[in-house]
Amino acid sequence: MERDLTQDEFKRFHDLIYQVAGIHYPVEKISLLSNRIRRRLRAAKAASYDAYLGLLGSGAQGAEMQAFLDSITTNETYFFRCQRHWDFFRQQVQQKQQQGDLRRNGLRLWSAAASTGAEAFTMLIVLHQVLGDNFGGVPVELLGTDLSNQVLEEARAGAFRPYALAQTPPEIVQRYFTRTSADQFVFDKKLAAVARFQRHNLMDPLPGSKPFDFVFVRNVMIYFDNPSRERVLGNAFQVTKPGGFLVVGESESLLNVKSQWQYLKPSIFQRPAVDAPTAPKPVGRA
Numbered sequence: 001m002e003r004d005l006t007q008d009e010f011k012r013f014h015d016l017i018y019q020v021a022g023i024h025y026p027v028e029k030i031s032l033l034s035n036r037i038r039r040r041l042r043a044a045k046a047a048s049y050d051a052y053l054g055l056l057g058s059g060a061q062g063a064e065m066q067a068f069l070d071s072i073t074t075n076e077t078y079f080f081r082c083q084r085h086w087d088f089f090r091q092q093v094q095q096k097q098q099q100g101d102l103r104r105n106g107l108r109l110w111s112a113a114a115s116t117g118a119e120a121f122t123m124l125i126v127l128h129q130v131l132g133d134n135f136g137g138v139p140v141e142l143l144g145t146d147l148s149n150q151v152l153e154e155a156r157a158g159a160f161r162p163y164a165l166a167q168t169p170p171e172i173v174q175r176y177f178t179r180t181s182a183d184q185f186v187f188d189k190k191l192a193a194v195a196r197f198q199r200h201n202l203m204d205p206l207p208g209s210k211p212f213d214f215v216f217v218r219n220v221m222i223y224f225d226n227p228s229r230e231r232v233l234g235n236a237f238q239v240t241k242p243g244g245f246l247v248v249g250e251s252e253s254l255l256n257v258k259s260q261w262q263y264l265k266p267s268i269f270q271r272p273a274v275d276a277p278t279a280p281k282p283v284g285r286a
């Protein structure tokens, strides 16, 4: 298949992707989506876009659906993305440590669109810098989730290409990574041991989880429309401790998106210590 999707085919793929993943592909991205689907067409030996749609079915769980979702998601990530977020995270952890909160309550963290794990492991580096070896005896649990199994496997392996470390100071690379080949750096296994990676669709509530102190949902809501964003924000709210924090991507506007989160500063929100009795309202600021 050489040609791009027709408008009609595009609509059918668009609706399926939206239904399964909440991702809204704008029509201007028709060539990008066509390219991505063509790769799966070849791999699955499907003769046409229509035949491939038939192979996918509508369930989110089939093997081809999984490979399809791997191929249509954008997984770019790197360590220390958005330094302002990490300054905030560091300050909050230091504050909790000074208040004696951490040893008592531990720390639970969720990287909710984790991709290959750079965000989750940046959390661990900052925690180690603040708390020291063995996190100073603080019980730390870190969950990384993503829709794509492929990136989750990479996260479990903890191996990164130089691109992922381009914003990371050399002394941190030296301290927390082992270079195993010219273009591969493996993250500290001892620190990584507190991280667990599992598949999860942000459109669904996170099942059976104890509440988190910090939830990072960065650089994914850019692919969603407002109803999907409201779902994600509501699901994240439910599993965050009162007083806990939500960090979203810097370029993600949440203007006109209704939720119960309280705006703290650009791209950072807090679950109020006591939930407001009123209905969700627009978050107001990005």
Ligand SMILES: C[S@@+](CC[C@H](N)C(=O)[O-])C[C@H]1O[C@@H](n2cnc3c(N)ncnc32)[C@H](O)[C@@H]1O
Binding pocket: 021, 022, 023, 073, 074, 075, 076, 077, 078, 081, 112, 113, 114, 115, 116, 118, 119, 145, 146, 147, 148, 151, 200, 201, 202, 203, 217, 218, 219, 220, 249
């Ligand atoms: C651009 S990456 C962002 C990675 C990281 N949070 C960061 O900011 O560097 C977006 C990730 O969101 C994942 N994703 C997209 N839709 C999703 C959904 N409905 N549920 C869970 N993850 C999703 C993609 O697979 C991709 O790995």
